[in-house]
Amino acid sequence: MRESPMAATDLHAGSLPPGFAEPDLAGALEALAAIVGEEHVLTDLAALERYREPHADLSEPGAVPAAAVRPASAAEVRAIVRAAGEHGVPLAGVGEAVPGRIVLDLARMNRVLELDATFACAVVEPGATYRDVHAEIQRRGLALWLDVPDGDWDAPVGAGPSPRAVGGPAELVLDGGGLLRPGGDPAIVTKTVVPLLQDPPAREAYLVTLPCEEDLGAFVDVVQALQRTMVFPTAPTVRHVQLDAPAGIDPAAVPEELQLGVWNFFGALHGDARTVELLLPLVEEAFAGVPGARLYRPADRPPDPEDVLRVRARALSGEPPRGAVGPRHRLGPGGAQIDVCTVAPATAGAALALDAVGRARCGEAGFDYLGAFTVGPRELRHVCSIVYDGTSPADEERALALCRALVRDARATGARASRARRVPGD
Numbered sequence: 001m002r003e004s005p006m007a008a009t010d011l012h013a014g015s016l017p018p019g020f021a022e023p024d025l026a027g028a029l030e031a032l033a034a035i036v037g038e039e040h041v042l043t044d045l046a047a048l049e050r051y052r053e054p055h056a057d058l059s060e061p062g063a064v065p066a067a068a069v070r071p072a073s074a075a076e077v078r079a080i081v082r083a084a085g086e087h088g089v090p091l092a093g094v095g096e097a098v099p100g101r102i103v104l105d106l107a108r109m110n111r112v113l114e115l116d117a118t119f120a121c122a123v124v125e126p127g128a129t130y131r132d133v134h135a136e137i138q139r140r141g142l143a144l145w146l147d148v149p150d151g152d153w154d155a156p157v158g159a160g161p162s163p164r165a166v167g168g169p170a171e172l173v174l175d176g177g178g179l180l181r182p183g184g185d186p187a188i189v190t191k192t193v194v195p196l197l198q199d200p201p202a203r204e205a206y207l208v209t210l211p212c213e214e215d216l217g218a219f220v221d222v223v224q225a226l227q228r229t230m231v232f233p234t235a236p237t238v239r240h241v242q243l244d245a246p247a248g249i250d251p252a253a254v255p256e257e258l259q260l261g262v263w264n265f266f267g268a269l270h271g272d273a274r275t276v277e278l279l280l281p282l283v284e285e286a287f288a289g290v291p292g293a294r295l296y297r298p299a300d301r302p303p304d305p306e307d308v309l310r311v312r313a314r315a316l317s318g319e320p321p322r323g324a325v326g327p328r329h330r331l332g333p334g335g336a337q338i339d340v341c342t343v344a345p346a347t348a349g350a351a352l353a354l355d356a357v358g359r360a361r362c363g364e365a366g367f368d369y370l371g372a373f374t375v376g377p378r379e380l381r382h383v384c385s386i387v388y389d390g391t392s393p394a395d396e397e398r399a400l401a402l403c404r405a406l407v408r409d410a411r412a413t414g415a416r417a418s419r420a421r422r423v424p425g426d
Helices: 024-035 045-051 074-086 130-138 214-227 273-288 308-316 328-333 348-365 393-412
Strands: 067-069 092-094 103-104 112-116 123-124 168-176 187-195 202-210 238-240 263-271 294-295 336-343 370-375 379-389 417-422
Touching: 024 067, 024 074, 045 067, 074 092, 074 103, 074 187, 092 187, 112 130, 123 130, 130 168, 187 348, 202 214, 202 273, 202 328, 202 336, 214 263, 214 273, 263 273, 263 308, 308 336, 328 336, 328 379, 336 348, 348 370, 348 379, 348 393, 379 393
Parallel strands: 067 103, 092 103
Antiparallel strands: 112 123, 123 187, 168 187, 202 263, 202 294, 238 263, 238 370, 336 379, 336 417, 370 379
């Protein structure tokens, strides 16, 4: 067994969940190796960096876990939970606070167990990604597709410890009372039911460009009115031009040849051909009240397959990207990204206030403003992406300082909740 970066005596009682005595880390690691194989029990610092506590400073010595274990089945998860309890060592999920804990990494549990074309759902293990589910749908030739969060094709579609279950857990491993984290979820999800979408007979992507920063408020008002018509099969998202234009673009002077606005709404209509043709003029008419707004169909755009609308059309139809996606890739292999998400009431005033905070704080910190708003029937979500050189401690500190400022000032606008997360590397 390789040397652990944290001795058992470093796991002092004050860092443990209630009911845990002095831990036996060495004994726990031996037991875990017997369950999953030594190659799937990670203890060296280099391997544990990927499990660093998401929002800890790079210089914090306790920001990495004591170890990580990678099971391949629900049976191994059950055995790990028993062994951890017997040796007094608490577990943590990937992305949780980790000092003194062993991270339970369920990435190897990535099977798509069932696909039901009649009821449009799948049963997956927690490590299965959107890409895995899409590949299985294609392999079976089923008329189903996934609505994938922006750029998250390689994110798990199911759930693990502290689950954000998409459709609901189908199989749970109980933890014996607070083993994962004090006051946390009392179970580990090992199977999840995931809702899918029936592939429609017709689909039409479109782009609405809005020429001014302040058009964001009008966009929210229009979307709120259109929500009642059921014209949006998924929640509409408007993106700031700096997310889709070449890096360094001046939002105040977007080149005409890009055919983009300061704000850009990429949507798609689903149904039969008659429904699509009836609804598209409805969308165009709704946005006609915004001065300078323009609606594009793919036929109105350049024939380049990498034109921004054609790229987004593929994403909106559930097709995985052909290359690396996400703002961090602009900086190459060392690119890193933190997304700050704020939830607020779905009003024009709330959107404009959060937008003003994002633009001001990013500008002061020397970062491009990479903002997007998703508008639901009652709430809107503002995501501000901070992209920086992940190999530079100075850039990391600047990014974390901006993250704190965005969360603080967004809450001051009356937003109901804020959170931040590192976007995992490939």
